[in-house]
Amino acid sequence: RYLAGLNQKIDDHEKVTIQGELGTGIFVNAASVIMRLGVATTILVGASLILSGQIDFMLLFLFLLVITRVYAPFDQSLALIAELFVSQVSADRMNEIYNTPTAEGVERFQPKGHDIVFDHVGFAYDKKKVLDGVNFTAREGEVTALVGPSGSGKSTCARLAARLWDVTEGTIRVGGLDISTVDPEALLTDYSMVFQDVVLFDDTVMENIRLGKRGATDEEVRAAAEAANCGEFIRRLPQGYDTPIGENGAKLSGGERQRISIARALLKNAPIVLLDEATASLDVENETKVQGALSRLLAGKTVLVIAHRMRTVAGADHIVVLENGHVAEQGTPAELMERGGLYRRMVELQSESARWKLNGTEA
Template sequence: MFGTKFQRKYALTDQGVENVKKGVFWTVIVNLVVMGGVGILHFVMSGLMATLTEGTPLPGALQVLAGLVVFALLSFLTHLQQYKTTYGLVYGEVKASRLRLAEQLRKLPLGFFGKHDLADLTETLMGDVNRMEHVWSHVLGYLYGSYISTAVITACLFWYDWRLAIACLWGVPVAFGLLFGSRKMAERQAGQTKEAAVRVSDGMQEALENVREIRAANQEERYLVGLYQKINDHERVMIHGELVTGLFVNGASVIMRLGVATTILVGAQLILAGQIDFMLLFLFLMVITRIYAPFDQSLALIAELFVSQVSADRMNRLFDTPIAEGTEKFCPKGHDIVFDHVGFAYDEKVVLSDITFTAKEGEITALVGPSGSGKSTCARLAARLWDVTRGTIKVGEIDISTVDPEALLTDYSMVFQDVVLFDDTVMENIRLGKRGASDAEVMAAAKAANCEEFIKKLPQGYHTSIGENGTKLSGGERQRISIARALLKNAPIVLLDEATASLDVENETKVQDALSRLLAGKTVLVIAHRMRTVAGADHIVVLKEGRVAQQGTPQELMAQGGLYRRMVELQSESAQWNLKQA
């Protein structure tokens, strides 16, 4: 019952399966104890009936009181254990599941995130786990425990009288059959509800991230109308889904409870025929009041299981996504980066084809080319943020696809065009480059990246909080913080993707001078659109439409002519452009 298939179906951890087993066990005990209360009542009523009809003595008050005390004590203790195992243990499972998801996300290649938006992943981490939390705590233990205890009670009823047992329970399989018949409809409706919820989350996130642009374009009203429409669609889909589920659940419950009427009719006929006595019918009627209660809740719980399957499937899809794995030991022979006939396709679209070049240790290798030529893709492939589709990339003669990304990235410092900063102080944002770095080391890196000038103007200097993703800083200031972080790490390989794009001419020159001094002896891969940024590079690789068009020193490429020389000349001409009236 609780094998691997069960674990996967409900997206449980190993400990979660054990918790469900405990919940099922104590639910069975609770249901049987409750039926014991029915037995006490039957004992008392049978004694009273015997006294009225046969004149036998009434059951002793002490016996009845002792039975009630034992029943109350057992009921309290078993319900307490059921609560602890079905609810108390589940909160640890929620924590473990979110940590599992976070760990899985941490190990996924960057290409995965290019195919999934943030709102969808957030919905999985928060919404789907919340949905499954209710299933783990309120559904699984109770539902499977009710199955087992009801099977035991049903066997007892058939032992007492099979005719009354059939009259009592015939509606149960019919009701469950009706509910299971609606499963595909419920799952389809749940999928539509989840898609609508993701669209709402996506719209709200987009509005918050782009509020300045929306206001600047005077598009508030139009954008809000679209957001309201997404919310209304979500509400409509939810109402429709709950209506459909409610109709089937309540319809099944009505059919099941017809067993009360058939039990009375069959019991009355058997009494008239002299085949049973009234107390047996009374026993069955009392059992019905208890046996239908877990069935009623089971119908609602099964309907919830159908809906929750969508959330479990979404979590499992994330767990099933292949992670970037490899050896945790990375001991390269030097740090030359060698691209050997590398190809890469993104979502079936070919981005790179047959890329071959070497970025040598101790040299600055620049990647240039028109927008969309594959420069940034090469940098990300070099750090195994994505895996190549074809060919190999080696660092120090080691194929990086065989190395665990975390082990590999200990030898990399990266500054990309899209800077990511945290809602923390300047000091801690730079210190992210080197865990445990002293304040003096952080300040030295900040000075080398030309950050001191603006840091001194901040209210608390290095201890000033810069806001979410550095919103309190300008674009150039954020870029320099990122450069300082890379310099602090002092790794043997440095990737710079448009690292000076947001700097003015004066600061760009200062940072380039600092980089020239501090990057000596390292393997440096630079990506830039400005030709003067890479004029001092040792080796330039010119990319066009995902292929290597040219490569060599700046002097060699100028002498060859071709795309590189054309780009240099065009930028020289654009440098002469100025504003003037027509």
């Protein structure tokens, strides 16, 4: 599947390149032909003037010598036009990087607690508004869940909370401190993150998990792996914890890669945990085991969970329902079920879907 997507992108790039080369080639060669017509015209007119006795051959030769010298620089310039177009694209990309503001701030992060407060937060990406006037609080010691339809802004909120991006409007505070005033490296020392896109390195299982906590002992790594339900599949690997897993975990399944990422977050044991679809690649049995491990090991932390499965967040302390970049409703699961709003509709739709699949299997 991944190679099919890569092949498609390569084919698309090849088509665009051919179209660009063809368009530029037609323009350059057409201009060159037109200029060559000037030489032919000069010869014809000069020959006509010689026959009529108005000029001599030496004057015609002089004109031919001059126009050939004049056309040569134009020929070279036309040949370089294509390179100039390609260079302009690269220059625009470099300027975009140079013009991106650097996230800076104080290098000491000492908040009073770890409540995460979104205060009228707005965010625009490529001039498209993704969030507008978002207000909610993820309290320390509680699990706050962000739910809503795809594209409602859930993952954007998680990335803004860790200052992977900066808000365009409003403020995000952690423990009373505006995170836009804190250096990102100092801020992220208090964060553990498990996102949909797992990043693993071409190293052993042990070292990939140890990235969560520099200097962690082998025993601590194994304990975190067991808590994240990694122990069973790690023991099946040829060299156990010392098995190289390939670039970005190529030798592991999607669920195994995600569980290693969860183990890394558990090992770090940071006071703030961001989970974006952390159990999306797990089957029901493994998801239940990991949820049990998370509920035990994340006690007392500020936990921000993003999930599409409503049963995943049924035990959350506070639920924020996002729709089209706005907070549609928020409260406890019981309160939201009583209101009969978007959250209840999502729960009922997923319950009906689960019953339909079950009935279809039984049939």
